[in-house]
Amino acid sequence: MFNAALKALSQILSPPMRAILWKSAGLALILIVVAAIGLQRLLSWFAGSGEAWAEQMLGPNFHTTLNILAWIVSIAAGLGVVFGAIFLMPAITSLVASVFVDDVADIVERTHYPAERPGKALPVGRATIEAVKTSLLTVVVYLVALPLVFILGAGFVVFFIAMAWLLGREYFGYAAMRFRPVPEAKLMRKQNAAIVFTAGLFIAAFVSIPIVNLATPLFGMAFMVHIHKRLSGARPQLIEPARKAGVPAA
Secondary structure (H helix, E strand, O other), X not given: OHHHHHHHHHHHOOHHHHHHHHHHHHHXXXXXXXXXXXXXXXXXXXXXXXXXXXXXXXXXXXHHHHHHHHHHHHHHHHHHHHHHHHHOHHXXXXXXXXXXXXXXXXXXXXXXOOOOOOOOOOOHHHHHHHHHHHHHHHHHXXXXXXXXXXXXXXXXXXHHHHHHHHHHHHHHHHHHHXXXXXHHHHHHHHHOHHHHHHHHHHHHHHHOOOOHHHHHHHHHXXXXXXXXXXXXXXXXXXXXXXXXXXXXXX
């Protein structure tokens, strides 16, 4: 598994992957900015409406006090947006992954498994459904874990474990469904649940690193292509060293 992770990491910056990396990171940043602005506007609207309602209830004598309170709430809301953006990064990258998973898988399969039958691109609808499901579940987990953050940091542990489970399921599903019908892919995932979860820990750790996590769709998919191939009994073909040495590939 560590070998598969190292292969995925080393391939992220390879020339064929760079264009996907820039597009993936750009789309993720756009989604983060849009989500942050929308959330900030929503919180600001609630803060303003709450101040007006409280002033009507308490009277004009409390205007200054309520202004100060609204200012404090606005600052807290801004910090909450930043904190939320960090926690919601798995949801953002899950949505982005649905756009680029097949491009990443094609490159990994051509590079490491040229003798194997190539996978088929996932239907856009299926990839989108899987991405939306994971993203919504991530938001639910975030809302559940957030109150636990203040209890000895338990929320971070809950969130990390849940992300490992969710991301492992998502990316293994993408890799498996390129070669198998959906029911068969899900059955394979269940039969190898421990391995898929352990692999998900690697992806959860990757998505926890700021800035670097913009490349999560590339790492997650490349990593799970290797895991799926190993579970399917495929062996990587060492063709690159042979080519560099002038030996023709088989």
